[in-house]
Amino acid sequence: MNASNATPNQADAQLPFANEDERKVPVAGHSALLLIACAIALIGNWVATGTHPIAALPGMVVLYVLCVLGLLLARYMPFYLPRIAWASLLAIVVTLPGVPGSSWITQQVGALDFLAMATPALAYGGLALTQTEFAIARRSGWKIIVVAICVMFGTFIGSVIIADLALRASGQ
Amino acid sequence: VEHKPPSSLGALWLHATVLGIVLLAEAIGIGRLQLGFGTVIFLPILYAFALGIAVNPHIFKNMARVIPSSAVKLSGVMITITIMPFIAKFGTTVGPQIEKIIAAGPALILQEIGNLGTIALAFPVAVFLLRMGRESIGATYSIDREPNLALIAERYGLNSPEGAGAMGVYATGTLIGTFIFALMPPLVHALGIFDFRALAMSCGVGSGSMLAACTGGLVAILPDEKDLILALAAASNILTYATGLYVSLFVALPLTEWLYRKARPHDPANHRHQKNQEART
Numbered sequence: 341m342n343a344s345n346a347t348p349n350q351a352d353a354q355l356p357f358a359n360e361d362e363r364k365v366p367v368a369g370h371s372a373l374l375l376i377a378c379a380i381a382l383i384g385n386w387v388a389t390g391t392h393p394i395a396a397l398p399g400m401v402v403l404y405v406l407c408v409l410g411l412l413l414a415r416y417m418p419f420y421l422p423r424i425a426w427a428s429l430l431a432i433v434v435t436l437p438g439v440p441g442s443s444w445i446t447q448q449v450g451a452l453d454f455l456a457m458a459t460p461a462l463a464y465g466g467l468a469l470t471q472t473e474f475a476i477a478r479r480s481g482w483k484i485i486v487v488a489i490c491v492m493f494g495t496f497i498g499s500v501i502i503a504d505l506a507l508r509a510s511g512q
Numbered sequence: 513v514e515h516k517p518p519s520s521l522g523a524l525w526l527h528a529t530v531l532g533i534v535l536l537a538e539a540i541g542i543g544r545l546q547l548g549f550g551t552v553i554f555l556p557i558l559y560a561f562a563l564g565i566a567v568n569p570h571i572f573k574n575m576a577r578v579i580p581s582s583a584v585k586l587s588g589v590m591i592t593i594t595i596m597p598f599i600a601k602f603g604t605t606v607g608p609q610i611e612k613i614i615a616a617g618p619a620l621i622l623q624e625i626g627n628l629g630t631i632a633l634a635f636p637v638a639v640f641l642l643r644m645g646r647e648s649i650g651a652t653y654s655i656d657r658e659p660n661l662a663l664i665a666e667r668y669g670l671n672s673p674e675g676a677g678a679m680g681v682y683a684t685g686t687l688i689g690t691f692i693f694a695l696m697p698p699l700v701h702a703l704g705i706f707d708f709r710a711l712a713m714s715c716g717v718g719s720g721s722m723l724a725a726c727t728g729g730l731v732a733i734l735p736d737e738k739d740l741i742l743a744l745a746a747a748s749n750i751l752t753y754a755t756g757l758y759v760s761l762f763v764a765l766p767l768t769e770w771l772y773r774k775a776r777p778h779d780p781a782n783h784r785h786q787k788n789q790e791a792r793t
Contacts, residue, residue: 370593373589373590373593374593374596374597376527377590377593377594377596377597378597380527380530380531380534380594381534381594381597381598383531383534383535384534384535384537384538387534387535387538387539388538388541388556400597402604403597403600403601403604404597406600406603407596407597407600410596410600422753423596424595424596424599424720424753425750425753425754427596427599427600427603428599428600428602428603428746428749428750428753429603429750430600430603431599431600431601431602431603431604431606431607432603432604432606432607432610432750433607434604434607435603435604435605435606435607435608436607436610437607437608437610439607442607442608445604446604446607446608449601449604452601454598454601454602454605454724454727454728454742455555455556455557455724455728455731456538456556457597457598457601458557458595458598458720458721458724458728459534459537459538459556459557459560460530460534460560460594461591461594461595461598461720461721461724462557462558462560462561462564462690462721462724463529463530463533463534463537463560463561463563463564464526464530464564464587464590464591464594465561465564465587465591465686465721466533466560466561466562466563466564466565466566466567466568467526467529467530467564467565467567467568467584467587468564468584468587468588468590468591469564469565469568469570469571469686469687470570470571471570471571472683473683473686473687474571474683474687476679476680476682476683477680477683477684477687479680480676480677480679480680480683480684483638483642483644484647484651484677484680484681484684485680485684486637486642487634487637487638487642487644487648487651487652487677487680487681488651488656488680488681488684488685488688489684489688489692490630490633490634490637490638490652491630491633491634491651491652491654491655491656491681491685492655492685492689492692492693492696492722493633493692493696494629494630494631494632494633494634495626495627495629495630495655495717496629496693496696496697496700496714496715496717496726497626497629497633497700497714498625498626498627498628498629498630498632498633499623499624499626499627499629499710499713499714499717499748500623500626500700500706500710500711500714501626501629501706501710502619502622502623502625502626503619503620503622503623503626503707503709503710503713503714504619504705504706504707504710506618506619506622506623507616507619507707507709507710508707510618510619512615512616512619512709
């Protein structure tokens with residue numbers, strides 16, 4: 341399932357999935373970049389929620405540690421899981437009731453607004469676009485835009501209908 | 513005269529620009545537009561994305577005077593880095609709600625099948641309404657985010673019709689996906705048919721920005737249910753990360769290929785692809 345097996349194509353180099361293999365990334369370098377990301381998110385959280393960065397700092401340190409562990413596990417575990425999957429699993433485990441320190445962690449990360457954590461990624465996303473994305477969309481024409489909207493609506497509404505039926509069936 | 517700073521200075525420029533964008537986006541805050549039948553929600557992530565495009569020197573050449581083109585080189589890597597604290601924060605919402613998550617477990621697992629809704633809705637539109645060719649396969653078999661695109665690249669190559677379809681949906685999703693996913697949940701909720709938990713667990717489609725937009729929109733209209741909405745969305749997103757690629761590979765792609773051959777048995781391109789496969793095996 342690796343893009344490098346694919347037919348070589350100029351477009352590949354410019355698309356995000358071809359950029360890096362998570363098993364080869366320098367963990368130290370990415371941990372440093374992660375510090376910058378967390379600092380920006382902390383300041384964004386201040387503006388979004390009014391929570392002073394000092395008050396929200398312990399929660400951010402927790403997230404930082406979870407992310408670095410995610411990088412390490414994705415890099416060194418004998419089987420591969422994406423680092424975001426590792427970070428998610430660890431985040432779930434450390435907040436489970438009964439796990440030592442879980443209530444403290446839950447309280448600390450509670451100072452961070454989930455949407456404010458996503459804002460920096462979208463800002464980088466806007467800056468990362470090249471002419472390629474626009475060129476592809478233009479070349480594909482209006483039909484593909486209609487289809488893309490149907491695809492996005494389809495995956496959402498498909499899941500909504502099944503989930504709703506399943507909740508009703510189980511009497512919830 | 514174009515000024516070309518060394519890469520570390522370029523990186524500094526990039527992070528400072530992003531900080532500025534984030535401050536502006538958060539200062540504007542969440543916006544609501546009341547329509548007759550529902551509410552349209554505008555989120556800071558949308559402004560941040562739009563502002564990022566507005567100052568992107570690759571898109572608007574004049575901006576190269578303000579932000580050097582070399583500065584944006586690092587932004588692709590930074591997306592994958594900055595999404596991590598967001599995903600980790602999302603994960604921490606699951607633990608405290610674990611009992612409710614387990615209670616909703618069957619629904620949570622079954623709704624993963626709903627991701628095949630891309631085929632149910634978009635495939636007939638592409639093939640019968642818009643009369644598209646084998647582009648339809650790549651375009652509709654999944655939501656065409658990075659792992660799905662890699663799968664199409666491996667199977668057909670990105671230069672093929674299937675690859676063109678997948679790339680088109682990928683590019684469109686990148687450009688307007690956040691907007692679409694912020695728009696849909698409040699409007700679908702306004703229909704009054706569906707349980708909000710069903711909406712929440714449908715937000716995990718395997719894309720961080722779509723997840724953020726979808727839950728952001730839902731939380732904006734149902735602030736009292738925030739904790740459960742986040743936990744269900746986070747759980748479904750993790751399930752999609754875990755199962756999405758396998759569903760794509762073993763169910764969605766073979767199903768779409770089969771449907772296309774049934775719908776267009778005389779498309780000569782079917783034969784071409786079959787030959788390629790035989791030659792490879």
